[in-house]
Amino acid sequence: MNRVFVLSSIKKPLMPCTPARARRLLRDGKAAVYRLQPFTIILRFRADGDTQSIGFKTDPGSKTSGIALVAESQSGRQVIWAANLQHRGQAVRANLAARRALRRGRRSRNTRYRAARFQNRTRPTGWLPPSLESRVGNLRTWYSRLLGFTPITSAEVETVRFDTHALAHPGIQGVEYQQGTLAGTEVREYLLEKWQRTCAYCGKTGVPLQVEHIQPRSKGGSNRISNLTxxxxxxxxxxxxxPLAEFLAAKPEQMRRIQTQANAPLRDAAAVNATRYAIGNAIRTFGLPTGFWSGGRTKFNRTCQGYPKDHWIDAACVGETGAAVHVPQGFRPLSIKATGRGTRQVVRTDRYGFPRGAAGRCKRVFGFQTGDLVRLEQPAGKYSGTHVGRLAGIRADGRFDIKTASAQITSTYQRFTLLQRSDGYEYQIKSGERAG
Ligand SMILES: [Zn+2]
Incomplete structure (x- = not known):
């Protein structure tokens, strides 16, 4: 279970506490609810408190990033809070593509020809496509939020898939890669990526693959990455x-293909890792000690401790300290989904690009806006009862849609109570959990 964030009476972040302790503090009137998601309480009478060190760790992914807060104590290291953060890269991409199409249509309608003028624009160094930049922004946002909720003392970010330095380093040669040593995991991950997780000889995927010497060791083949498949x-x-030449004597074409692929370095380094480096830099600019780490070593840490694969567990296994970290049994991370904060589009269009009505003139209706966390008291009908969820849509006439775990319900604004303002993210509220 995720710990509850605790703020002092002057909003200084204190050590997170267990949900049971938070309930006691709330019941005794010593604290008040500060925020529902992620659940945070504020102490009424204490302005200060002791803090220990807490590490922020993240494993950035293309669709989902894992985040874990790991506390250090005499008894060891333990995950105290974790989340899977779902990005909206595809949505950003689709929005931009739609905008581009509309503008292109508009530009060429009833106008003389005008030459393209794309070459008079420059991009700043470190520019990333908006879909990738949004991932950087999501993690920057959450790091900065968590800094406000909890006394984080250091950060560790997984910035590369493979430690290319370790791969190129001569020390890697002669390492027993089959015994699951650290460098071996790195090599394996690299090979899986390079050979697209398929058997080089029969093209099968989804089967257990073994590291194979193209030129056998017994025939003088090396352990270099270019001799492995x-x-x-x-x-x-x-x-x-x-040797390969003998094994594939009847298939010269396949032999040539394998040799070419083996000698080509994986096109990774800069391009593939650009976003991860940007995330690492974004987190470092906050000023806390920040460490960078590689994916191969994360996986090594995780498998050594026998943990299953999940984004937040990977995050917990990032860094030197990730080699020994306790993940409590049955721990459930918070699900966070980036939703954006609405649109600036003035006129909506139908599928032919013609105007179709207009977007709302103001974002808020009767104090509510799309994305707010609300409670609905529905007096009668099919959905009578109390519902907690996110406002999926609002109309100027005061009829709102609420999206709960099981249904989408429309009701009028008088029956809604605001629980938490929209903050660009959607949280999964599990049924049976106290909302506050
Ligand atoms: Zn095969």
Missing amino acids: LACEPCNTRKGNR
Whole structure:
């Protein structure tokens, strides 16, 4: 269970407490609810308190990023709060594509020809496409929010998939890669990416793959990454200790393809990792000690401790300290989904690009806006009862849609109570959990 964030009476972040302790404090009137998602309480009478060190760790992903807060104490390191943060890269991309199409149509309608003028614009150094920039922004936002809720003392970010330095380093040669050593995990991850998780000889995917020497060790082949490939067990056994030229003597084309691919370095480094570096830099600018880490080493830490694969668990295993971190049994992370903060579009269009009505003139109706966390008291009808959820849509006449875990319900504004203002993110509220 995620710990509850605690603020002192002057809003200084204190050590997060267990939900049970938070309930006691609230019941005794020593604290008040400050925020529902993520759940934060504020102490009424204490302005200060002792804090220990808390590490912020993140494993940035293309669709979902894992976030974990790890507390350090005498008894060891433990995950005290975790979240899976879902990005909206695809939505950003689709919005921009739609805008581009509309503008293109508008530009060319009833006008003389005008030459393209794209070359008179420059991009600043470090520019990222908006869909990727939104990922950087999401993590920057959450790091900065968590800094306000909890006394974070350091940060660790997974910035690269593979430690290319370790791969290129001569020390990697001769390392027993099959025994699951650290460098071995790194090599394996690199090979999986490079060979697209397929057997080089039969093209099978979704089967366990073994690291294979193209030129066998017994015939003088090296442990260099350019002499390694992946093969399924039958193929590996079949090839045995024969050199590639002998094994694929009947298929010269396939042999040439494997040789070319083996010698080509993976096109990763700069381009693939650009977003992760940008995230690392964004987090470093907050000024706390920040460490960078590689994905291969994260996976090594996680598998050594026998944890299943999940974004937040990967996050907890980032960094030197990720080699020994306790993930409590049955721990449930918070699900956070980036939703954006509305649109600036003035006129909506139908699928042919013609204007169709107009967007609302103001964002708020009777004090509510899309994305607010609200409670609905529905007196009668199919959905009678109390519902808690996110406002999915508002209309100027005061009829609102609420989206709960199970349904979308329309009702009038008088029956809604505002619980928390929209902050650009949607939180998964699990049924049975106290809303506050
Ligand atoms: Zn095979």
